[in-house]
Amino acid sequence: MxxxxxxxxxxxxxxxxxxxxxxxxxxxxxxxxxxxxxxxxxxxxxxxxxxxxxxxxxxxxxxxxxxxxxxxxxxxxxxxxxxxxxxxxxxxLYPGLVGVNPETAIIEPNAPGGLAKSWEVSEDGTVYTITLKDYFQWSDGTPVTANDIAISWAAITSGQVETPLAYLTSYITDVRVIDDYTLEVTIPEPSCESVGNFYFQAFPSHLVMDADGNVDWQAVNTMTMxxxxxxxxxxxxxxxxxxxxxxxxxxxxxxxxxxxxxxxxxxxxxxxxxxxxxxxxxxxxxxxxxxxxxxxxxxxxxxxxxxxxxxxxxxxxGDTWDYFAVNHANPENPQPARDENGNLIEQDPHPLFAVREVRQALAHAINMDDVITAAVFGEGSKMQSMYAPGTWVYNDEVPFYEYDPDRARELLAEAGWTDEDGDGVIECHGCAHAEEGTPFSFTLYTNQGNTRREAFGQIIQDQLAEVGIEVDFQTIDFNVLVDMLDQQTFDAVILGWRNSYPFSPDYTQIFGTSGDVIGGSNSVSYVSEEMDELMRRALTLPGCDPQERAEIYGQAAQLFHEDLPYIVQFSTNxxxxxxxxxxxxxxxxxxxxxxxxxxxxxx
Structure with missing residues (x-):
C-alpha cells in the first residue's frame, strides 16, 4: 500500500x-x-x-x-x-507465482507475468498442485524452478529470517516441491481467496541452497539484491x-x-x-x-x-489510504503475539496507548473533516474502519467517532489522565500502565516529503494539544521509519497502505496475530483472537457467497471501530x-x- x-x-x-x-x-x-x-x-x-x-x-x-x-x-x-x-x-525484476488478468482483475492460470501455467485442486479443496511455466530463467542462465518459489515458504517457517511474509502462515500449511516445475501448496481449509495468498516472487535459490537442500539463512537475511x-x-x-x-x-x-x-x-x-x-x-x-x-x-x-x-x-x-496509529505494546520490549507453539504471549503494554478507552479518546479529539480538507483538499473519504466507502465490503452501519474534545477529556479522565499541575499537559493519576505523574507526551513520526501526511500530522499535534496531550511531530527518512516499524520501536506513526491487487478485504496481514512478529506488518501489536476468527470465517465460508462474506467483514469493521488498531484513517481518490x-x-x-x-x- x-x-x-x-x-x-x-x-x-x-x-x-x-x-x-x-x-x-x-x-x-x-x-x-x-x-x-x-x-x-x-x-x-x-x-x-x-x-x-x-x-x-x-x-x-x-x-x-x-x-x-x-x-x-x-x-x-x-x-x-x-x-x-x-x-x-x-x-x-522477478515474476510472481500467480498472475492477474488486468481487464477483469481476476487471478487466472497462465496469466502474463505469473509463473503458474495451471493448477488442480483436490476434492477437499485444501491441496493445490501447480504446474509452472518452463521458459523463465535467471540472468546467469539458470532456469527458474519450483525451488525458487518454495524457498520463500521455507524462509517464513525457518524462524531465522525477518520477513513481512510471516502472515502467510495464517493461510498456508505447507509448500512442497514435487519436481522442477511442479509445486504442491496445502492450505488448512478451503478458502475463498486461496490463490490470492499464494503470492511468492521468484528468488534465486541456487545461490543459497546446497545440493542436499540446506539453505544459508544468514545469506538470505543479508542479501539486498x-x-x-x-x-x-x-x-x-x-x-x-x-x-x-x-x-x-x-x-x-x-x-x-x-x-x-x-x-x-x-x-x-x-x-x-x-x-x-x-x-x-x-x-x-x-x-x-x-x-x-x-x-x-x-x-x-x-x-x-x-x-x-x-x-x-x-x-x-482510490487504492491508497493513510492512517494515524499508535503502538499498543511497549516499544522498549517488543515481542511477537505468539510463541513457537502458537500460544498467545502476554504483551508488555504501552504505558500510554494500551488501554482501549485512551485510543477512543484520541479518535474523538481529531476532526477528520479538517484532515480531509487540509490533507487531500476534499478529494478523499473518511474511514470508520479499514474499509473505504465504495469497496464491496463497506459497512455504512459502523459509526464514525464524532469530533468531541469534551468527550475525549472525559474518557482520558476516566482512564486516569488529568492535568493536576495546571501546565496544560495531562499526567497519569491512577492510570493503568504508566508511573504516577508521567505526562501524556509522545513522538509521532511520518516520512519526509509527503505533504498530505505532514498536514495530517500538524492537525493531530494541534488538536491533541487541546485535550492536554503533548505531541512531538517529526518527519524522518522513509527507510529509517520502516526499520522502526519492523522492529516495533515507535510510539506513533502516520503512514499508509496501498491495497492489494486484486482488492482483498482479508487484513490478516496487518491486524492478525500472525503478523505481529519482528519484521511483520502488524507493527502496532494489535492482538485480537476475535479479529483472527472473523477473518478466518470470511475466508473459509462454504459457498463463498459475497453478501454473506461482506456481513462477516462488516463485523470485523465494527470490532476495528471499537478496538481501534489504528486511531483514524482516510482514503484518497x-x-x-x-x-x-x-x-x-x-x-x-x-x-x-x-x-x-x-x-x-x-x-
Missing part, C-alpha cells in the same frame, strides 16, 4: 560512471553486447539527469522516466523487502543506482525474457527518479522531466487537469497522469503499470 507498504503484493509486473547524456539506442534485437552497452549508456543518463535534468530528458529517447519521493529502494530481496517503492522495482551484478528474471535488469537520487533498469539480454509467450519489451529502459517531495515531483512532471505519475496530490489536480500535453485517469475509491509523448498507456483502476514493457516514448 505508499507504509507505503504493500498490503498484499501486486500480482504481476505492472530494483566508474560513463559521463554524458544517454544516446537514443533503438534495439529490435538485444544481444548481450548491446545489453551491456545500454546499461552503460543508462548509467550515463543517471549522472546527466542529476546534473542537468531538463537537457538529459531531451536525450533519453525511448527510456521511461518514473518517480518516487523520499528515498530510493535499498532492499530488492523479495523475501525481506517491505516497502511499496521497492516492490515497484521488484515487480519488474540491489547491485547490477545480482540476478534477475526480467523483464528488466537493475542497471545502476545513485542512492536517494535514481534507480535505473534496462531490458534483460536477448534470449532471457520469453517475449513470444509473455509479450515484447518495446522501450529501452526505466528510470525511477527520487524527488524531494510531492511539490517537486509535480513541478518536474509539469516541466516534462517525469513521464507519468501513479498518484497526483489532491492540491495539484486542478493544475494537471488544465495542463496541455498531459492525459489523466481518475477513479474512486485515485488519479493517474502521463505525458502525451508516452504511447501504449492503457490504465485500469488501481493498475496503471500493468503493460509498462509496451510503453514507448516519442518526442
Amino acid at each position: 505508499s507504509r507505503d507498504f504493500r498490503l498484499t503484493r501486486t500480482l504481476h509486473p505492472p530494483r566508474t560512471f560513463v559521463s554524458g547524456p544517454l544516446v537514443a539506442v533503438s534495439l529490435s534485437v538485444r544481444s548481450e553486447h548491446m545489453h551491456k552497452l545500454l546499461k552503460a549508456l543508462l548509467v550515463g543518463a543517471l549522472v546527466a539527469l542529476v546534473v542537468a535534468p531538463a537537457a538529459a530528458q531531451d536525450d533519453l529517447g525511448n527510456v521511461i522516466i518514473g518517480s518516487t519521493f523520499g528515498s530510493t529502494g535499498v532492499n530488492f530481496n523479495p523475501i525481506t523487502s517491505s516497502t511499496a517503492t521497492e516492490q515497484d522495482i521488484m515487480n519488474l 540491489s547491485s547490477p551484478e545480482d540476478l534477475e528474471v526480467g523483464p528488466y535488469a537493475l542497471s545502476a543506482q545513485i542512492p536517494d537520487q535514481q534507480t535505473a533498469l534496462v531490458p534483460v539480454a536477448e534470449g532471457q525474457w520469453p517475449a513470444e509467450q509473455e509479450g515484447p519489451i518495446l522501450n529501452d529502459g526505466y528510470i525511477q527518479k527520487v524527488v524531494g517531495d510531492q511539490t517537486v515531483q509535480i513541478e518536474q512532471f509539469l516541466a516534462g522531466e517525469i513521464d507519468f505519475l501513479t498518484f497526483v496530490p489532491p492540491d495539484r489536480r486542478a493544475d494537471i487537469r488544465s495542463a496541455e500535453g498531459i492525459s489523466s485517469y481518475e477513479f474512486s475509491p 485515485g488519479m493517474y497522469a502521463w505525458q502525451d509523448t508516452l504511447q501504449g498507456v492503457d490504465p485500469y483502476p488501481a493498475n496503471l503499470l500493468w503493460n509498462l514493457t509496451e510503453w514507448t516514448r516519442t518526442e
Whole structure:
C-alpha cells in the first residue's frame, strides 16, 4: 500500500560512471553486447539527469522516466523487502507465482507475468498442485524452478529470517516441491481467496541452497539484491543506482525474457527518479522531466487537469489510504503475539496507548473533516474502519467517532489522565500502565516529503494539544521509519497502505496475530483472537457467497471501530497522469503499470 507498504503484493509486473547524456539506442534485437552497452549508456543518463535534468530528458529517447519521493529502494530481496517503492522495482525484476488478468482483475492460470501455467485442486479443496511455466530463467542462465518459489515458504517457517511474509502462515500449511516445475501448496481449509495468498516472487535459490537442500539463512537475511551484478528474471535488469537520487533498469539480454509467450519489451529502459517531495515531483512532471505519475496530490489536480500535453485517469475509491496509529505494546520490549507453539504471549503494554478507552479518546479529539480538507483538499473519504466507502465490503452501519474534545477529556479522565499541575499537559493519576505523574507526551513520526501526511500530522499535534496531550511531530527518512516499524520501536506513526491487487478485504496481514512478529506488518501489536476468527470465517465460508462474506467483514469493521488498531484513517481518490509523448498507456483502476514493457516514448 505508499507504509507505503504493500498490503498484499501486486500480482504481476505492472530494483566508474560513463559521463554524458544517454544516446537514443533503438534495439529490435538485444544481444548481450548491446545489453551491456545500454546499461552503460543508462548509467550515463543517471549522472546527466542529476546534473542537468531538463537537457538529459531531451536525450533519453525511448527510456521511461518514473518517480518516487523520499528515498530510493535499498532492499530488492523479495523475501525481506517491505516497502511499496521497492516492490515497484521488484515487480519488474522477478515474476510472481500467480498472475492477474488486468481487464477483469481476476487471478487466472497462465496469466502474463505469473509463473503458474495451471493448477488442480483436490476434492477437499485444501491441496493445490501447480504446474509452472518452463521458459523463465535467471540472468546467469539458470532456469527458474519450483525451488525458487518454495524457498520463500521455507524462509517464513525457518524462524531465522525477518520477513513481512510471516502472515502467510495464517493461510498456508505447507509448500512442497514435487519436481522442477511442479509445486504442491496445502492450505488448512478451503478458502475463498486461496490463490490470492499464494503470492511468492521468484528468488534465486541456487545461490543459497546446497545440493542436499540446506539453505544459508544468514545469506538470505543479508542479501539486498540491489547491485547490477545480482540476478534477475526480467523483464528488466537493475542497471545502476545513485542512492536517494535514481534507480535505473534496462531490458534483460536477448534470449532471457520469453517475449513470444509473455509479450515484447518495446522501450529501452526505466528510470525511477527520487524527488524531494510531492511539490517537486509535480513541478518536474509539469516541466516534462517525469513521464507519468501513479498518484497526483489532491492540491495539484486542478493544475494537471488544465495542463496541455498531459492525459489523466481518475477513479474512486482510490487504492491508497493513510492512517494515524499508535503502538499498543511497549516499544522498549517488543515481542511477537505468539510463541513457537502458537500460544498467545502476554504483551508488555504501552504505558500510554494500551488501554482501549485512551485510543477512543484520541479518535474523538481529531476532526477528520479538517484532515480531509487540509490533507487531500476534499478529494478523499473518511474511514470508520479499514474499509473505504465504495469497496464491496463497506459497512455504512459502523459509526464514525464524532469530533468531541469534551468527550475525549472525559474518557482520558476516566482512564486516569488529568492535568493536576495546571501546565496544560495531562499526567497519569491512577492510570493503568504508566508511573504516577508521567505526562501524556509522545513522538509521532511520518516520512519526509509527503505533504498530505505532514498536514495530517500538524492537525493531530494541534488538536491533541487541546485535550492536554503533548505531541512531538517529526518527519524522518522513509527507510529509517520502516526499520522502526519492523522492529516495533515507535510510539506513533502516520503512514499508509496501498491495497492489494486484486482488492482483498482479508487484513490478516496487518491486524492478525500472525503478523505481529519482528519484521511483520502488524507493527502496532494489535492482538485480537476475535479479529483472527472473523477473518478466518470470511475466508473459509462454504459457498463463498459475497453478501454473506461482506456481513462477516462488516463485523470485523465494527470490532476495528471499537478496538481501534489504528486511531483514524482516510482514503484518497485515485488519479493517474502521463505525458502525451508516452504511447501504449492503457490504465485500469488501481493498475496503471500493468503493460509498462509496451510503453514507448516519442518526442
